[in-house]
Amino acid sequence: MPVKAFRYPKESLGDLKADIAATLIAATADVALALDGDGVIRDMAFQRADLPLELKNTDQWVGRSWQATVAEESQIKIEQMLEEAAAHKVPRWREIRCPATRGPDVPFLFSAIAIEDRRRNVAIGRDLRAAAALQQKLVEAQMVIERDYSRMRNVESRYRILFQMYSEPVLIVDAATHRVVEANPAASILTDGSLAHLVGKLFPDALPIDDPSVAQGIAFALRAQSRIENKRLSLGDGRQFVLDGMLFRQDLSSFFLLRFAPVATAYVLPAKPDLTLQMQQFVEDAADGFVLTDHEGHLLHANAAFLQLAQIDSEKRVHGERIDRWIGKSSVDFDILLLNLRQQRSLKLFSSVVRGELGSPVDVEISAAMLGSEADPNLGFIVRDVGRRIGGSIAPHSEIPRSREQLVELIGRVPLKELVRETTDVIERMCIEAALKLTGDNRATAAEMLGLSRQSLYVKLRRFGLADIGEYDDNRIE
Incomplete structure (x- = not known):
């Protein structure tokens, strides 16, 4: 960016004396160097008294070439700055690194200008360490924000799962407008089976309550109290519920969380069909390998997909064998998987390999969970073949681990x-x-x-x- 100079420097500044000009230059820069036409330092000034102590051999700078006082990778930049100054080009700022007394090099932002018909140059430098520290703090703050955002997203995900899976009707009502803002799927039994007749409607007007006085009492309780307990109500079709509710705040708004417990003698939710046989069929026919072992890793059952990966013709031949015979590059690999599983009770996306009985290893991802009691648990494994994914031809361990947990998982498998x-x-x-x-x-x-x-x-x-x-x-x- 071109320098915006004074329009009338002689009229506005007059003829500045050398000592005044030197004071001005030293006051506006962290370090200022007076150079001759060959780039040799003839004088220097520092804004802070401690700065020359932090730089290496500043007592020997005078009489030396400026290039000789900086880091090797910065020398070419100084040569360019001196050439531009000699040609009276618009000065540009460049980052120059100077060796420090201890620790890493000190970064400066330097610019050079020529004075007195190319016979002298002045170089002005600004210490960049404060800006670098601010940038580092910005990066750290961004990482903290991302971690907090991820934590809040996980909390919201757990809330959503619980809200959707809860078997009793639950409504969230805006305390200011008394409109239903959210309803879980089970709340559809309160109307004709559609949540569209609840969300956005006034409460309790949206419910077919057969007794107007009960509806008025609920509305009054919402306005006057922060909690509703054991409020019995009957719908038009004869079904009876017990209503409980409480007030909670979110940001600057207030909401009521209302739960409708069906009276046992009045209404029974339809029982879910027995899905055991369908689940067993899904496990057996799935494209991913499913394996069940005891707590030591001895094979109890494996589906056809895993038998194919491990190149086993019959499960009966290998029943009771430890599955580290096929999973992992070595037994250490599988021991690491078991250790993490026992500590966390579940894990996912554990990178490993399945060694076939007849062929070369296949890259896989393993998700696992502990099943049953703490005293004598079984272990369930889902083994997914990732060898055919795009980019799967990359050499083993070429992926870069991005977290401490991923590094821990690689210990024992990678030198x-x-x-x-x-x-x-x-x-x-x-x-x-x-x-x-x-x-x-x-x-x-x-x-x-x-x-x-x-x-x-x-x-x-x-x-x-x-x-x-x-x-x-x-x-x-x-």
């Missing part, structure tokens, strides 16, 4: 050297993605922010699948 390399890849990819996001996908600026050369950044972009092979977006390079 420590590969775990360390993959964890490093995670951090490196996250940093590159964050830099591209902060710079609006300007890859040249992102490379400077990360302290990389442009060529190194392109190599890493191709490696992580963030750019097409051969893509060099030169139009966006500074």
Whole structure:
């Protein structure tokens, strides 16, 4: 962006003396360097007294080339800035990293201008550590928000499941308007079998209550009280219910949660059909493998899909065998699965392999749960073949673990050297993605922010699948 200069500098500022100009420059920059035409430091100023102590060998800077005082990857940027200053081009800010006394290099944002007919230059630098710390806090705050959002979404999901599966009619009524805002499927028995006759209608007018005085009493209780207990009501068809309700608040609004308990002698909900045989048939005919074992992992039953994966011609031949004979690259793999299952009682998407009796391993995902009592539980496993998925030809363990739990699951199945390399890849990819996001996908600026050369950044972009092979977006390079 072009510099917006003073319109009449001589009239508005006059002829500034050198000491006044030096004070102004030092006051507006964290570090200011006076350079000769060859880029050698002739003088310097720091806004804070502690800043030169944090940088390496600042007492030796005067008389040395500016390029020699910075990190190696920043030297080419200094050369470009000095060339632009000599050509009297509009100065641009570039990130320069200076070696620190201890710890990582200190990032600065530098700009250079030429004075006195190209014989001298002035470089002005701003310390970027405060901005980097703010960016880190922003990232951490975003991660906290995402975790809280995920937690709230899980809570809402559990509430929805409970609300939908509850066998008794439940209504949620707006305390201000007395309109029904939500009803569970069981509430359809209160009307003609359709929830459309309840949601959005006034309560209790939407119910076919045969006694007007009872309806008026319920409406009065809603307005005057925060709780309704054991309110008996009869519908027009003779069915009787006991109404209980309470007031709760959500954000700035108030709602009533109303539960209708059918009187046992008046109305009986239709019994659900016996689905045991259909469930057994589903398990046997499913495309995924279903396996039932005892608490030690000895096979009790397996469906046809698992027998096919394990290349077993008859279940009777292997009944009682531990299933780590087929599941996992080794017994350690299956022991890790059992340990997690005993601690959590259920798990899902556990990556493993099934080793067939006659062929090569097949990549699978395993979901499992403990069944029965704590004292003597059985274990149920669902084994899904993922070898034919798109991208399934990728080498084993090429996927990058993105959480501590995924890393724990890989312990015992992947060498420590590969775990360390993959964890490093995670951090490196996250940093590159964050830099591209902060710079609006300007890859040249992102490379400077990360302290990389442009060529190194392109190599890493191709490696992580963030750019097409051969893509060099030169139009966006500074």
